[in-house]
Amino acid sequence: MKGIRRLAQELDISIGTVSRALNGRADVSAETRQRVLEAAAAMGYVPNQAGRSLRQGNTNAIGFMIELGADVNGGNDNFFMGVFDGVQSVLARHHLDLIVLPCPTGEDPAVYLQRMMARRLVDGLIISATHRKDTRIDMLTKMRIPFITLGRSNTPGDYPWIDLDFDGAARRAIDRLVSAGHSRIAVAVPSNDINLGFIFLDGYKAALARHGIAFDPSMVFRVPSSELGGYQLGHELLAMKDRPSAVILNYELLALGLYRQLGEAGLQAGRDLAVIGFRENPVSRYMSPRLTCFRLSLTGLGAAIGEALLATMPAYAEAYPLGRTQRIWPMELVPGESDGA
Amino acid sequence: MKGIRRLAQELDISIGTVSRALNGRADVSAETRQRVLEAAAAMGYVPNQAGRSLRQGNTNAIGFMIELGADVNGGNDNFFMGVFDGVQSVLARHHLDLIVLPCPTGEDPAVYLQRMMARRLVDGLIISATHRKDTRIDMLTKMRIPFITLGRSNTPGDYPWIDLDFDGAARRAIDRLVSAGHSRIAVAVPSNDINLGFIFLDGYKAALARHGIAFDPSMVFRVPSSELGGYQLGHELLAMKDRPSAVILNYELLALGLYRQLGEAGLQAGRDLAVIGFRENPVSRYMSPRLTCFRLSLTGLGAAIGEALLATMPAYAEAYPLGRTQRIWPMELVPGESDGA
DNA sequence: TGTAGCGTCGTAAACGTTTACGGCAACGCG
DNA sequence: CGCGTTGCCGTAAACGTTTACGACGCTACA
Structure with missing residues (x-):
């Protein structure tokens, strides 16, 4: 005899009552509930998740898909660790676990996703590193699985997302550089189809236009x-005949390699080339010269993602009124030494 | 009608036969198997994992527990991303998924682990960031859950583990520094109770002794x-009256802050202080001066962990003969510019 | 021809829960 | 006193699989 059956036998009551007591249903006396809870704690009983999932058709878990490919921004650093913490702070309030x-x-993200969803491991999903055209979005909507994307995609449709403020960051970086006298400003974006690079580039172009600076395609570097x-x-950059005087980076760790290359030529960021990076992290904070970049709250972002996901799930409608969140996450410019200001 | 039942009805055969066909059992005709597989593919049928788990008492998944706390070595970088890839390369061969x-x-790792194991989400577990005294090891052996630790602990017992060669790395670092003329060599280890710092320190002491250099406790820095x-x-280091001429670091990103501090005093690693770090990663490869440190194959390590874990599970005894692996993972010194050689 | 063996398949139980339903006693009220 | 209501609990079905068991038809061989 195992599981709830053993517990019921021990207490000499039915398994139905035990289940109701444990799940906090109303139709069980206070005294019985007390006895059940104590016995459960004493015997170390915890419900078998497979049985529970089978019966009620859900798993009480939320998934967070990441891509391990090295070329994906964020896969290389502590970005996700902070976000996970934030998501879990929300999920914990509803007895949900994050996996x-x-x-x-090297595996196709869409194929991988299909496999994992087939396992019915999670009730909802967070997907990150959205591609320019991301088939996962169509797939998930078709499968009617609640999800939210960390990062917009160019895929049409009214799906929920939260994304960093690439546009605002590019704009403020340009503003800052222009008011410091720069007019030839390069930009570095990812060489793959992760969508954030495209958004960043759009912001870059818009900001230049606002300052009356013509867009020069040779100023765009895909790396x-x-x-x-x-x-x-x-x-x-060093090989160019008329070098730009400033560059903005879509990924902060680019600065490390750039610094290295400059150093080998006897040059230095801040003095010989103004550099503004995208995201602050411990590395960018301790580079020399310290990188001028943008700060955000990773745990705050994670919590927002968690809440927005639950808001798409009818089961949590009383805690988070149903709705499809589409939200830009703000970032704050932190001045460093790399932009020569 | 859903699931396997629908599939069986469609083909006008029994669900038992469908199940056997899908699971590759022998007692089903080749023709029937073919029809079943085609129909399953056509209807997009995949078995419900909850039902399957409930029946056969396993989940076909392996867990990998990580700690998000920032102070845990490896939580800050791409270490785990590489290891995950390696583990999955092995698990995929057995239709196992990694979660x-x-x-x-801030949550107690042991409490968290207990919660997750209660969900019966995985058949086996990999735990990392082993503490000096790690209660999770006793817990898992008591629960009879197959597991392996990435990192030795000081907890007694005959559990399986794979760990990096901290001892060898410390020894070779000391050898290199001594033969370059250094005799006052500092060492930096973590300030928490993660076990790897203690092993590193032991290696440091042993290597000094081998060279006849007396151990000086004031040369040990816990940060x-x-x-x-x-x-x-x-x-x-800068505040000391008689400064060491070299330092070895148990964590490579320490070098970044150290470089910064040295730079602010007009000093430079390699020239004014010899620095050897522990683990090579993209950041340490592009720092200036480039960090002398130790290289390892992350995916190779992951694959070894995966195989060692499966070797503890009777279900995979034909592929990996049962046994408890205890293994030191080798590392190779890659000379940089930071040790002044 | 009888029978043993084999290949193939259907039947039904079992895994551990949750929950709809009904029953029973106690209680309140007209 | 009759009857509806309420509080509490037991019963049993259902979730979607896997698998032990037995049945059936066929072949081969004595």
Whole structure:
């Protein structure tokens, strides 16, 4: 005899009553409930999730899919660790667990996602690193699985998302550089189809236009989102005949490789080239010169994502009124030493 | 009508036969199997994991618990991303999925683990960031859940583990520094109870002894495993009356803060202080000066962990003969510019 | 021809829960 | 006193699989 049956036998009551007592239903006397809870704690009983899932058709878990491929921005650093913390702070209030689903490098994210959803492991899903055209969005809507994306995609449709303020960051970076006298400003974006690069680039163009500066396609550099990519960027910049005086980076760790390349040429960021990076993290905070970049609350972002996801699930409608969130997450510019200001 | 029942009805055969056909059992004709597989693919049928788990008492998933606390070495970088890839390469061969269980910052890892195991989400578990005394090990052995730890603990018992070669790394770092003429060599280890710091320190002491250098407790610095920790380390080093001429770091990103601190004093690693760090990653490869440190294959490590875990599970005894692996993972010294050689 | 063996398949129980339903006693009220 | 209501509980079905068991038809062989 195992599980709830053993517990019921021990207490000499029916398994139905035990279940109701544990689940906090009203039709069980206070005294019985007390006895059940104590016995459960004493015997270390915890309901079998498979049985429970089978019966009620849900899992009480939320999934967070990440891509392990090195070229995906954020896969390389502590970004997700902070976000996970934020998501869990919300989920914990509803007895939901967070499980992370790491898509192996080289596997098609859509195929991986299909496999994982087939396992019915989670009730809702957070997907990150949205691509320019992301088939996962159609797939999830078709499967009627509640989800939210961390990052907009270009895929049409009215799906929920939360995204960083790439547009605002690009605009403020340009504003800052222009008012410091720069007019030839390069931009580095990812070389893959992750959508954030496209948004960043759009913001860059719009900001230039606002200042009456003509867009020059030769100022756009597509490089891998890695330290190596920054090194390559530096190489290309140094090889130009009339070098830009400033560059804004879509990924902060590009700065490390760029610094290295500049240093090898006897140059220095801030003095010989103004650099503004995208996201503050411990590394960018301790680089020399310290990177001028944008700060955001990772746990705050995670919590917002968690709440927005639950808001799409009818089961949590009383806590989070049903709705499809589409939201830009704000970022704050933190001045460093790399932009020469 | 849903699931396997619908599939059976469609084909006008019994659900038992359908199940056997899908699971590759012998007692089903080749023709029937073919029809079933085609129909399943056509209807997009995939077995409900809850039903399957309930019946056969397993989940076909392996868990990987990580701790999100910032002070845990590895939580800050791409370490786990590489290891996940390696683990999955092995698990995929056995139709096992990897799910990552992130313990929130501030929650007791043992309590978290208990909660997650109660869900019966996984058949086996990988735990990382082993503490000096890690209650999770006793807990898992008592619960008879197959597991392996990434990192030794000081907890007694004959449990399986794979750990990096901290001892060898410390020894080779010391050898290199001594033969370059250094005799006052400091060491930085984590300020928390993660076990790897203690092993590193033991290796440090043993290596010094081998060279006939007396151990000096004032050469040991316990700092948080973060860039800030490195900055603090630099501060302490610079404040000493007779400064060591070299330092070895148990965590590579300490170097970033240390470099910063040195730079602010007009000093430079390699020239004014020899620095050897522990683990190579993209950041340490692009720092200036490039960090002399130790390289390892992350995916190779992950694959070894996956195989060692499966070797503890009777269900996979034909693929991996039963046994308890205890193994030191080798690392290779990659010379940089930071040790002045 | 009888029978043993084999290949193939259907039947039904079992896994551990939750929950709809009904029953029973106690209680209140007209 | 009759009857509806309420509080509490037990019964049993249902969730979607897997698998032990037995049945059936066929072949092969004595």
